[in-house]
Amino acid sequence: MPTTVNDVIEKTEMLEIDPKSGVALRSTTKDGVNETEPKLDENDEKKKIEQEEPTKEAVKDEDVPVELEPKTGVTFPVKLADEKKLGAVGLRKKSMLGIGIKIYAFGIYADNEKLKDLLSTKIVKAPMKPTKEMYQMVIDSDVAMMVRLVIVFSSLTMSMVRKNFDEGLGASIKKLTGGKNDELSKKIMGEASDDIKLSLGSVIEISRLPGFILQTKVKDEVVSTVESELLCRAYMYLYLGEDPFDKEAKEKFGTSMCSLF
DSSP: OOOSHHHHHHTBOEEEEOTTTOOEEEEEOTTOOBSSSOOOOHHHHHHHHHHOOOOHHHHHHHTSOEEEETTTTEEEESBOTTSOEEEEEEEEEEEETTEEEEEEEEEEEEOHHHHHHHHHTTOOSOOSSOOHHHHHHHHHSOOOEEEEEEEOBTTOOHHHHHHHHHHHHHHHHHHHHSSOOHHHHGGGGTTOOTTOOOOTTOEEEEEEETTTEEEEEETTEEEEEEEOHHHHHHHHHHHHSSSOSOHHHHHHHHHHHHHTO
16 A cells, blocks of 8 residues: 555556446556556567557447546546436545545446436426436436446555445435435445455446446446435435535536436
């Protein structure tokens, strides 16, 4: 673990992420050194250029529309295979040694057709800006949504992720109900083992499915599936509630909701 402020800060790097898989393609330190690609001498570089002719498939992948999270360099596809669309990107930071440390970039996805149907039940005319009622409708609904997290802090462990969500969800549940429910808040990471190794570019996806089901995937492996209206509401509250992880991301998602009209 890092022992000084500089050590900690240097763990957070600019990434290039494959927009489909979420896998880190390249990470760069603050000195501009590429850490994931081996250095090649001149002859090796010539051979590499000669041997690596871009395929049509590779060119097609590069053309996938993505949105950049500017503080980390992580990109998110604007549309998923299941038709969910990107509503906002943001950054989760934590204070460590008095410094705001970048933990993960995130993208908030939603089934826009269902979202529009939901909002239209109470809102007839497109508002000039998102309202508290609109955010609350989304939080309280079971419209399919997913938040994709891409790790940008290389020292992050599963135990740290679990603790972060236990604390965050615990606070959300208390704000929504006035009381604690530690047992429920701990279910989000389910059977995720502390032995799971996280690295730069590792992806965690937490989805709210119709029927108030919250499903968590870590590196494409389902680690929990919990049916709970309260847990679903508490999770969405982390991003769209009164004290969101990233205020700008919440506002951008609100703007996206207004555009549905």
